[in-house]
Amino acid sequence: MKKMYLLHSAYLLRLLCLLLGSCLTLHAQNVRVSGTVTSASDNSALVGISVLVKGTNNGTTSNATGEYAINAPSGGTLVFSFVGFEKQEIQVNNQSVINVVLKEDNQQLNEVVVTALGVKREKKQLGYTVSEIAGAKMAATNELSPISALQGRIPGVQIDQGAGGLMGNTKILIRGNSTLGVNNQPIFVVDGVILDNDVYDGSSGPRDFGNSLKNLNMEDFESVSVLKGSAAAALYGTRAINGVILITTKKGAQRKGLGVSVSQTFNMQKPYRGPDFQNEYGGGTVGAFFTDTRDPNYKPDESWTTKVFPTNAQGQPYIDRQMNRELENWGPRFNNQQVVDYDGKMTTYQAYPNNYLDAFQTGKGSLTNVAIDGGNERSTFRFSYNRVDSRGINFKNNLGKNAFNLRATQNLNKFLVADVTADYTTTEGTNPPSLSLNNYIWTFPRNYDTQYWMQRQNYIGYKGGLRNVSDVNEPNLVPGADHWFNIFENNYSQREQMVRGRLALTATVTDWLKLQIEGNFNNLYTKSEIKELGQGVNFTGGRYALGHSTKQTNFMKWLAIFNKSITKDLDFNGYVGGESQQYSLSFNNAETVGGLSYPGNFFLANSVQSQKSEGGIKTRRSYKSLYASADFAWRDQLFLQTTWRGDWSSALTYSNGSGNNFYNYPSASLSWILRSRSILLCLTGSVMES
Known part of the structure; x- marks a missing residue:
């Protein structure tokens, strides 16, 4: 029995060594693979491409420059995929660099997409790239911004989330920066109505x-098309130099009775990580190495010494209050010492590793959408109501929105169709976070207990207002008390009303000719308020500001659309049109000067000194344009597209009416589809003359 036991033990030992050696061998076979993913059509970098180790959950995505990096078995397989492109599998074969070129999915070439000016084209006819996404997919993200909803869904598009809270801007770039200007973002066009994408x-x-x-209400989106490149956006002129995002909204359908759609979504957001901080040392000075004011109660022989406490008149060590200077974590190592805190009370000297995340709250949001639609063979309609209630992760940052949309179509006779859209939205946002310096990097040390010091009694001075470090009777000398005072005692709000209307008439003249005339407007009315409580004794001081702005855009367009077969091998389609646009931005602002006569009462007449006011027309401009497109298709495989647009701009006109205010943009593109394989040759040009 003893011999049998020894044999079994030796066998198990050899088996354990074999398994351990196998694990080490497998681990050693992993390699770090990196590379770049580009498009076969124009060699541009592709953003958001999924890179997955086949048969595992190990994956990553390509960044803004198309680059990726992943750990994979040397004998494994990488799978590259994205909507609209052919999936590609590549064996690693112990390679450390794998560059990939993805082709567009040929099965999608016969799809019809919305292009410039809302004209529909088959994908195979285009010599440029148009990416399209269903509106339902964007609505499912429950994002407040349509830009955020595009994240990771369109190749070649870079999206950066802003730090402005719920309503802050999100930046979008199509194939990188195209100019040296501040705003390199594409314009948005909703059913022909152009919306500014300001930064x-x-x-x-x-x-x-x-x-x-x-x-905008993404529940109303039918489809979203992203036009990339100068040839794609040439018909929109200089406004589209950075690309165009076209949004087509839903309309009613012929049905028996009424169709009712109700959706309700909820979301929660919780910050999970902040900057990486050290948590070994707390607040304290770097001694004579630093030029700022040093606490006078350090011992005379410690002028060049760090990691020590100053001491008070009773000989008690206390935490350096860092008055009149920025953050210095040169205090002693944390060891649960008993010391005097900023407010004169004894406390345990320790790190608060989560003090940065404690400065945020759990965000919550709800979105309710109700839509009713119906129609018959002559008319259709769709009406929707959208309600948004959101609370951001920053304290007091809230957003409420009510949106109403109505779209109706009517066949006036067998030749003429009317399409009407009316949209009204009210939005109220409060207290987006201040985009100034981060106090947790510049003021608050690692021993700062956020949950304690953010309480009102701990940041308000004993005489009211903000605590005064120069007052010898002030018991609370905590650094950065103004941070919480500004968050909880001040209010910043903005209320917007957007009114959008559109009327389009389409006449079918012959089986190859249609005429369209369209008029639309988009007005944005904004009211902003600033209410700042005084920081002086008994809350003296303070500020109140009130501002209004009106942004108005009026647009008229006519268009003749041709679609005719010249011979059995040669087809022609195109259009000729013109448009006129007027834009104006007016404003008026007023604010108190010298503080408020009655603290905590916010109205303009409460100004200590004469209030300051300004207003007028900030911007006013107009455009008049002509454009044309001629597209030829030979045997449904060779496609030539040419466009031209000419603009007359008031910005180039002198006050006496003189000046050369005309410039134009020709473009051409060519695509060739051979034996179901896409060989795309894109020739684009842009010319400006003034």
């Missing part, structure tokens, strides 16, 4: 209330 530049203060895109 936050800090000129209106440190708080970002976003642009008018947040007023």
